[in-house]
Amino acid sequence: MMASKKQQQSRLDAMKPRVKPVDLFSSLKLELSALIVIATAIAFAMCWFLLKFGWSGWIAMPLTLVVALGITYFFSRGITAPLRQMRDVAEAMADGDYTVRVDIDQDRHDEVGKLARSFNEMAGELEHADKMRRDMIANVSHELRTPVSALQAMVENMADGVTEPTPTNLESILTQTQRLSDLIAFLLDLSRMEAGAASLNIEKFNFADFLDETIEPLEIADGGHAHDIRVTVPADITMEGDQDRLRQLFTNIIANALKHSADGTTVLVDAHEDENQGTIVTNVVNFGSQIAPSDRLDIFRRFVKGKTGPGTESGGTGLGLSIARWAAQLHGGTVKVVDDTRGADFEIILPKYHIAER
Structure with a gap:
């Protein structure tokens, strides 16, 4: 060669x-x-x-x-x-x-x-693209190998009688299984992104209730990090869209903010309606940290991971933000990082009504 x-x-x-x-x-x-x-x-x-x-x-x-x-x-x-x-x-x-x-x-x-x-x-x-493909193979192999190895070890120990099937051990198995499930979901979403389209189940819903339902599992998963997710959104805002796809969008953006926030800090989720434009604008602010203007486009590229510290990449697959942008584009919306002295500010703009229905 x-x-x-x-x-x-x-x-x-x-x-x-x-x-x-x-x-x-x-x-x-x-x-x-x-x-x-x-x-x-x-x-x-x-x-x-x-x-x-x-x-x-x-x-x-x-x-x-x-x-x-x-x-x-x-x-x-x-x-x-x-x-x-x-x-x-x-x-x-x-x-x-x-x-x-x-x-x-x-x-x-x-x-x-x-x-x-x-x-x-x-x-x-x-x-x-070739470098990203090779990185993806390495990342996915690593991400799959870790939970699979942990699952195999725990199940073998239970089968050999070394470990008892206690609620704590079963919860550990469930956690590793969830990691595998999340990774498979990411890969399926990636295949949909490559296809360039996805079917949408459009329905009308209350936006405040939707955010509460989306944030609740994130608060539970946040565990001992003691983050305070502060939500400010009018209770009467309604919109049309695919709740599953939009939940991917907001889950990935908010989870990213939590991942890059120091323990005990606040993440702000602020939403309001722009009646002139017919849109709903949501800002997810991670207080304290900032994203350099030169990196604001790159972080939405597939397999690009953010930094948790100088020279240190965050964990995960590097697909979360690219999937979030894809979900927003499916609804005719946008997601980007905007200037904010308070910290990293992800601004999500979505049309209040589904474009095909108007």
Whole structure:
């Protein structure tokens, strides 16, 4: 495989343009037109010169054509070199090497130059996707192995009579089983995201009651961290949507805030209705911590994990926030991090009425 990559790189290096293309034009058509005009002018001048000095037309004309073709071929290689490179890069990527790029002059602004830069951007995205895929396999393998190993050990101990099936031990088994269930749910949601759509069960419901039902299990799971989830939402707000999908959205956002909050601190869930826009705006504020503006888009990408400290990644699959954004988009809404001096502020904007119903 290493030899193959070296051969591919050598071939790509050999394909780098050694002839400076015509960079005076921003259009490939103009470049080719200029090349044809120049080659024709040189051929005409050469033919006139040869005929003037007594050369036979049967000799002058073929020789002139050969020279014109040679000039055209020589300069056209510089114009079309990126196309040949793109072919070789595509073959390298087909073999699994996503690190290769087309070598293109940044001052080149014709269609070939733009295509080469777009090709490099696509290659970069494919390289990132391949890295995320490999990271996902490693993450999922780790996430599956941990609860499965714990379950296997506990069940074997019970089967051998080493451990008694006490309520505490059974609760531990239930906890590990729930971890597996959550991971499978994440993977199923990921497959739905990849498919680009999901069926929605639209119904009208009270938003305040919905938030209470969503937050209650989070408070129970929070256990000894002593977080205070403060909810401020008018009791009479109603909206239309799929409660299961919206519960994923709010559960993931609020759970993320709890995960990145110090013990004993407060997480604020503040909701209000924007009557002018016909939306419900919810802010989930994690007091104290902040998210750098440069990271605010990346945290919603799949498999990107937040930081719990300097150089330390948080646990989990790195799918929670991407699933939250997907659930919001299914309802025609948005979720983003906004500036807030109090701390990390996730703003969720959802239409009050389902778009398809209006």
